Amino acid sequence: MEQSQKLTDQVETALNSLDGIRRADPGPWFLGRVNNRIAGQRRTMWSSLGGFLSRPSVAFSGIFAILVLNVVLLLNERKESVVATRAPQAIVSDNEYITASNSSFDYENLVQP
């Protein structure tokens, strides 16, 4: 009985041992360490990006993609200029074949009532 009471007391004492606890502090210059970490992360971000881009496979793929893009743009530009130079001729020829247009011939040969 006495032993059981002693055990209960021990348990309750341990349970209440955090009463009056004070906040622990991270120590001096914590802000400096946080700033260093942020700067370090920025550096690692840029260096990892640089490292990724300087990989031979990535670099060659990039150059190849730029070349392909250039060729495609060049071909597109050529096509557009051909269409642009042809366009006025096409408009003229279209006008010549419009059957609904009235020419001087139509006016001269009007059937008089």
Added chain:
Amino acid sequence: MDDRTLVEKLKEGDEPAFKHMVTTWQAMVYNTALGIVQKEEDAEDISQEVFVQVFQSIHSFKGESKFSTWLYRITITKSLDHERKKKRKKRFAFISSIFGDDKMEELQVPDFNHPGVLMDKKEDAAVLFRAIASLPENQRIAFTLHKVESLSYQEVCDVMQTTISSVESLMHRARINLRKKLAEHYQNKE
């Protein structure tokens, strides 16, 4: 500086505001992390990570909760992630030890002495912290926030995004489990 002004300034990248934020909340973040991971170096590391995360994701803070509540949530998430990583390492070390590697010895956790505990209670507190470490996650968080960070039930429920009754229930179950574990410890000691 009130929460809203502080957050606005942080979003603008204001350096003095960041300094003010770190110096105001560093003890709170560190103490919470320390209560969960029970190791000073790990708590320091987690606290730094928390402030880096705040710096990077302040734009995602919408002001629906108090700034301190948001900080508590980040701290708890980071601490629990850290715990999970540590457990994975332990499991790996156990498997390695089967094959004759001695990594298991390095991972034996010594008793934790919280620096804020009163001198005459240090021994009992160390036993209690060991028992707390073995509680299920939710009970551990609720108990730590209430007992180590001295948050009210309402504040605990805001941080854990739950109801007061579930916090009460978590605390009740935590106490029952702790009593059992402490009784076992003292019985074995005799």
